[in-house]
Amino acid sequence: MNSANIQHIFSIATPTEFELLALKVFGFQFKNNPVYQTFCKHLGKSPSNVLHVDEIPFLPIEFFKTHKIVSSPKKPDAIFESSGTTAGNTSKHHVTDIELYRQSYNKGFASFYGPIEEYCVLALLPSYLEREGSSLVYMVNDLVARSKHPDSGFYLYDLKTLREKLAQLEKQRTKTLLIGVSFALLDLAEQHPMNLKHTIIMETGGMKGRRKELIREELHFILKNAFGVSKIHSEYGMTELLSQAYSSGDGLFKCPPWMEVMTRNTEDPLSIQPHGKTGGINVIDLANVYSCSFIATQDLGKTHKNGTFEILGRFDHSDIRGCNLMAL
Structure with a gap:
C-alpha cells in the first residue's frame, strides 16, 4: 500500500470506493501478513479468487491473543493490550503507524x-x-x-x-x-x-x-x-481495531466511511448474513492496514439496511466456531 492509497482510506465517499479499497487492502495483507495468509490459504482463499468484499475471509479475533498480527516488518510505534484476568488471556495489537x-x-x-x-x-x-x-x-x-x-x-x-x-x-x-x-x-x-x-x-x-x-x-x-x-x-471499539463506531442513542451504531460491520452465520462462520438477522459481528476496518482489517469478533448483533447496527451480546466460549481452522 502506498501513501496515496492509505490516505484515500479517509476520503472514501461511495460504497464502490470502499469495496475497491477493501480488495486492495486484502491483497496487501494477504501478501504481507503471514498469519492472515496462512489462515486464508486454509480456506482456499486468495486475491486470485476473492472478487467481492463479502468473499474476504475474516480472521477470528482470538488470534490476537496467540499470534503477532502484523502486515509490516517495521518495529511498532505502540503495542495496545486488552484487559484480561491473566497475562496469557489478553490480546496484543502491534500498531506500526500510530499516526x-x-x-x-x-x-x-x-x-x-x-x-x-x-x-x-x-x-x-x-x-x-x-x-x-x-x-x-x-x-x-x-x-x-x-x-x-x-x-x-x-x-x-x-x-x-x-x-x-x-x-x-x-x-x-x-x-x-x-x-x-x-x-x-x-x-x-x-x-x-x-x-x-x-x-x-x-x-x-x-x-x-x-x-x-x-x-x-x-x-x-x-x-x-x-x-x-x-x-x-x-x-x-476494541483493542484490535483502529476505528470506532458511535451511537447517538437507542443502541444503533454507525461507522465512519472507512469502517463497515457485517454479520456472519453462527453455524457457518464463512457465510455473511442478510440485514436484520442476528449473527456474529464481522468488522472491516481499513485504517488497520498494517495489522488485519478483516476481523471476526466475539460479539453478536444485527445490521440494518440504513447502515446502522446493534450489539446484542457476546458468544459463549462454546459457541465460537472457526478458530480451529489452523494450528500454527
Missing part, C-alpha cells in the same frame, strides 16, 4: 460530533487507567489534549469533584463530553444524580467485573433517569 490511529479516531469523532475543540472532555475510565497499554486511554487522552479546554481531564474515583465540575460546566452552558466505562457511570448516577442539559454522556461498555452485567436498555434507562437526558451515546 493512522490518530487520524482514524480524530476524523471519526469529528464526522459524528464535530471538532473536538468545541468540547470540554471529561473522562471516567478508572479500570482502563489502572493498567498500561489501553488504546481507549490513548485515544481519550489525545482528545482531552486536543480539546484545549482547561477543565478537560481524567477522573479516577473522585466522583464528588467530577459532580462539582459538571455542575460548573452546566452553569456556564459549556458543551461537554462525559465519556466513561459503564460501571463508573452507574456509580456516578447513584451517588450524584443531576440534570445535564449541555453534556453528552457516552458509555464505552463493560462492567469489568465490578458490577452485574446489564443489557444496554437497562443501563441507558438508569443513566437517562439519573442525569435527565433523553439519549445515552455509546462508543464501539
Whole structure:
C-alpha cells in the first residue's frame, strides 16, 4: 500500500470506493501478513479468487491473543493490550503507524460530533487507567489534549469533584463530553444524580467485573433517569481495531466511511448474513492496514439496511466456531 492509497482510506465517499479499497487492502495483507495468509490459504482463499468484499475471509479475533498480527516488518510505534484476568488471556495489537490511529479516531469523532475543540472532555475510565497499554486511554487522552479546554481531564474515583465540575460546566452552558466505562457511570448516577442539559454522556461498555452485567436498555434507562437526558451515546471499539463506531442513542451504531460491520452465520462462520438477522459481528476496518482489517469478533448483533447496527451480546466460549481452522 502506498501513501496515496492509505490516505484515500479517509476520503472514501461511495460504497464502490470502499469495496475497491477493501480488495486492495486484502491483497496487501494477504501478501504481507503471514498469519492472515496462512489462515486464508486454509480456506482456499486468495486475491486470485476473492472478487467481492463479502468473499474476504475474516480472521477470528482470538488470534490476537496467540499470534503477532502484523502486515509490516517495521518495529511498532505502540503495542495496545486488552484487559484480561491473566497475562496469557489478553490480546496484543502491534500498531506500526500510530499516526493512522490518530487520524482514524480524530476524523471519526469529528464526522459524528464535530471538532473536538468545541468540547470540554471529561473522562471516567478508572479500570482502563489502572493498567498500561489501553488504546481507549490513548485515544481519550489525545482528545482531552486536543480539546484545549482547561477543565478537560481524567477522573479516577473522585466522583464528588467530577459532580462539582459538571455542575460548573452546566452553569456556564459549556458543551461537554462525559465519556466513561459503564460501571463508573452507574456509580456516578447513584451517588450524584443531576440534570445535564449541555453534556453528552457516552458509555464505552463493560462492567469489568465490578458490577452485574446489564443489557444496554437497562443501563441507558438508569443513566437517562439519573442525569435527565433523553439519549445515552455509546462508543464501539476494541483493542484490535483502529476505528470506532458511535451511537447517538437507542443502541444503533454507525461507522465512519472507512469502517463497515457485517454479520456472519453462527453455524457457518464463512457465510455473511442478510440485514436484520442476528449473527456474529464481522468488522472491516481499513485504517488497520498494517495489522488485519478483516476481523471476526466475539460479539453478536444485527445490521440494518440504513447502515446502522446493534450489539446484542457476546458468544459463549462454546459457541465460537472457526478458530480451529489452523494450528500454527
